[in-house]
Amino acid sequence: MKKPAYNVGFHARQQARWRWSEIAFWLLVFGCALVFPSRYLIMTEIVRLALFALSLDLILGYAGIVSLGHAAFFGVGAYGAGLLAVHGILTEPIVALVAAGLVAAVLGFLTSFLVIRGADLTRLMVTLGIALLLEALAERFSNITGGTDGLQGIEMQPILGLFAFDMFGKTGLFYSLAVLFVLFLLARRIVYSPFGLSLRAIRNNPLRASAIGIPVNRRLIAIYTIAAFYAGVAGALFTQTTALASLDVFAFERSADLMLVLVIGGTGYLYGGLIGAVVFRMLQEVFSSITPQYWQFWIGLVLVVIVLVGRPRLHRWVLWGPNLLIAQFSGRKAVAAVGESDAP
């Protein structure tokens, strides 16, 4: 019985190794940050979105939880960081970032008990309901949250006492990138660990997973809490880099857009959210330059087309080119990863 276990471990380690394409990806990312100094703000936005999408990928792509209210944690993180800064409790950005993430994680932990009950539909409703509930709460307690005007007067100390936030967003960008990179490494470690493998087992078949002794509910609670932490950090980044937190951090559109980001990039291989964020922001840019007010129409169209064509097929098409190149040059089987398709 020893051999199969060894093989599984061997394969898992093989998979977890850093590939050249991954290293190239990150070099490209940091390269972009250095090469385009006039685009700091939009790149910061993309990085933030990427982190947020990474968070959704953890629960959607790896654990198979469909959430329509992921903005709840984003919002809590954003307000958490904002309130900490406004009241001068924690003004050091990194500490505040972690604190805001932890607040979101606590919320994620508490709500995870609601989410793991019931099937897809109930989950959709509960996640959506929680986000709407928080939005209503934030509106109700507008003396604390600033209501529709948003929290104002957020001032951040220099990061680590060294790098002050500047007008052009240079510090903001590199700060966000660093956070994204660190959290990405963590996520990568998580999903290739035995814990991550057990999550995939749960996604593919919860019944079988529990039959081989995986504590399904506890694993789901754990990953949901982690994802909430990630989303909270993304929200806190939003507040810190824009010095603003308003009610729309909880908006349904934010959760829906996030889904689109992840779907464009593909679920279940971590890079989906990152690539999706870039493509989504570019699409948004293109559409709003064609029809400024009605870009949502085109975003909707993209969604509909993606679903009708079919996500696995679409990703095959997209990867056809790169895979061909890789096959030509290295003469071996293509390595560019395709996200595992979701269980139907």
Place this chain on the structure above:
Amino acid sequence: MTAFFTILFDGVAYGMLLFVLACGLAVTLGLMNFVNLAHGAFAMAGGYVCAVLVNQSGWPFFAALPLAFVASALIGVVFERALYRHLYSRSHLDQVLFSIGLVFMSVAAVDYIMGSSRIFIKLPAVLEGQIDFFGVGIGRYRLMIIVICGLLTAGLQLVLARTRFGSRLRAAVDDPRAASGLGINVPQVFAFTFAFGCGLAGLGGALSAEILGLDPYFPLKFMIYFLIVVTVGGSSSITGPFLAALLLGISDVAGKYYVPKMGPFVIYTIMIVILIWRPNGLFGRSASR
């Protein structure tokens, strides 16, 4: 005491309206197990058709109502045949994405064609004002809504329980394979039901312009309400969503009256509690299989 009755009356009218708006969704979501977040878009279409007919072409309100139904049903059948039917067997995630896409498109399209401001439908004089009933002020318009929606509900219940089509639909939903083996044209039954549900939503949209307000963001704003009606009500019969709609309507109106500051907070809390308590809905057999 009169305030209580007025709230009860308004709540019932509101609930009835929600039921008519959402009962099409009860079939697609509850019975056919298709997560259709775009249901509100069909309602909005009906509302705008009615508004254009009444305000611009000068049609009488009562003649425009059936047309709102027909228009939405037609749009519904086109969409069902062209798009929705490919997605019945897909994952919930795909269905959610697809219908969110449709919602975004409908919002932007209506905004483009009709403008983004709220639209009012000119009502005939008969429907304006109130009737005084033992000291309780009863709005004529709301009374009409209760009458229309009550009749529709009774009719629907009869159709589902007593007619041949009703039993076909129930058979097709319970077990599509066995039903088609018995010679029932399942896709046709689904298409017809979908179209009918959209038609009802369109009618509801036309009626709701006065109470809920009709603007391009209608599908987004009320999506959660429709979903609540269906998920809380469950899908075993039409009574479940009906009672859920009434409950929702009354508690929303009462919540806004007694604790105005809490806003929609009451509704969402009730929904989450009920879903935790009974994940398949209050009256549900199985909301999702």
